[in-house]
Amino acid sequence: MGGHPTPQSLRVLVPNTEAKGNEPSPPEEKTDSPWRSERFANRVRARHATVHALLEAGHSRRSIGxxxxxxxxxxxxxADAAKPEDLFRGQWQHNRSSVLDEYKPYLDERWDEGCTNAWKLWEEIVPLGYRGSYGRVSAYLREKRTSPRPVTAQPPxxxxxxxxxxxxxxxxxxxxQLRLKAVLANCPELDALTGHVRSFAQMLTERQGERLPQWLDAVRQDDLPSLHSLAAGIDRDRDAVIAGLTLPWNSGVVEGHVYRxxxxxxxxxxxxxxxxxRKRVLLAS
Known part of the structure; x- marks a missing residue:
C-alpha cells in the first residue's frame, strides 16, 4: 500500500528494549566520550543509529518525528549528524569553564618543569587565590596523564x-602574568604590540617625549597595520605630541572649567x- 508508513512498519527497525524486562544492564564501559554522562551518551547513540537506520530504509523525516x-x-x-559525537553541546560537554581555569597555565608550566604531584601543586595555587577543591586539581592532572593529546587551559x-x-x-x-605570557608566546604580533604599548606608556608617564621618533621607527618596522595608521597620525603633528609627552602643562584645568x-x-x-x-560663572570661579 502507498502513503505514509505505519507505526508498525517503523517499529520493525527499532530495537525492542521493553521485552528485556527488568534484566540488569551490563556495567558501562569507559570510553572516550565527549559527554560527561555516559548514560546520556548511550541514549543519543541509540537514537542516532535508529534515525539513520529508518532513513536508509526509506522513511521520511516527518514520519520518524x-x-x-x-x-x-x-x-x-x-539526520545531519554524521556521528553521535557531533550532537554534544552545553552542559554535557567536558570543556566547561571552572574555577580552576585561571590557574591552569600555572599548573601547565609547573607540569612542564617536572612537578606532577597533585597535592603539592594544589598547595602552591591556594596562596595564589584558588578556592576550589583538591579533587578538581587532581582530576585535571589525571587527565593530562591519560589524555592522548595535551590538555591546555581555555584561552582568556x-x-x-x-x-x-x-x-x-x-x-x-x-x-x-603567567596567562599573559602564554598568550603572547602563541601570538608574535600581539607580543610585538604589547611591547610598543608599554613603551609608549613609559614615555607618557615618565615624560620622555624625546623617545617618540625612535618609537615611531620601531612601530613601522613591525607588521602591525593598526599601529601604522596611529603612527602616521602622530607623525603629522609630531611637535605637539612631543611637547605633550615632555612638558608638565596640560589642558586639564581648562577642560574642567568648560565642564563646569x-x-x-x-x-x-x-x-x-x-x-x-555670566554672574554665576564669575562667582563660581
Whole structure:
C-alpha cells in the first residue's frame, strides 16, 4: 500500500528494549566520550543509529518525528549528524569553564618543569587565590596523564588580555602574568604590540617625549597595520605630541572649567538669560 508508513512498519527497525524486562544492564564501559554522562551518551547513540537506520530504509523525516514524538528540528539534527559525537553541546560537554581555569597555565608550566604531584601543586595555587577543591586539581592532572593529546587551559577573553596589556606589569598578579605570557608566546604580533604599548606608556608617564621618533621607527618596522595608521597620525603633528609627552602643562584645568560652565548652563536652561549666567560663572570661579 502507498502513503505514509505505519507505526508498525517503523517499529520493525527499532530495537525492542521493553521485552528485556527488568534484566540488569551490563556495567558501562569507559570510553572516550565527549559527554560527561555516559548514560546520556548511550541514549543519543541509540537514537542516532535508529534515525539513520529508518532513513536508509526509506522513511521520511516527518514520519520518524511522529513515531518518536520529536520535532522536525530534532530529527534534522540527528539526520545531519554524521556521528553521535557531533550532537554534544552545553552542559554535557567536558570543556566547561571552572574555577580552576585561571590557574591552569600555572599548573601547565609547573607540569612542564617536572612537578606532577597533585597535592603539592594544589598547595602552591591556594596562596595564589584558588578556592576550589583538591579533587578538581587532581582530576585535571589525571587527565593530562591519560589524555592522548595535551590538555591546555581555555584561552582568556580578549577583553581580559587587553586589560593585562594596558596595566602596569608590576600590578599584575603572578597568575595573570603567567596567562599573559602564554598568550603572547602563541601570538608574535600581539607580543610585538604589547611591547610598543608599554613603551609608549613609559614615555607618557615618565615624560620622555624625546623617545617618540625612535618609537615611531620601531612601530613601522613591525607588521602591525593598526599601529601604522596611529603612527602616521602622530607623525603629522609630531611637535605637539612631543611637547605633550615632555612638558608638565596640560589642558586639564581648562577642560574642567568648560565642564563646569556646561553644567551651569544645563541647570539654568529656560530659567534666566545670559546676564545671570555670566554672574554665576564669575562667582563660581
Amino acid at each position: 511522529r513515531q518518536f514524538r520529536m520535532t522536525n528540528r530534532t530529527v534534522k539534527s540527528f 577573553a580578549p577583553r581580559m588580555v587587553t586589560i593585562w596589556i594596558l596595566s602596569r606589569p608590576e600590578t599584575l598578579t603572578e597568575t595573570e 560652565i556646561e553644567m551651569l548652563k544645563r541647570q539654568m536652561f529656560g530659567r534666566a538669560g545670559f546676564d545671570l549666567l
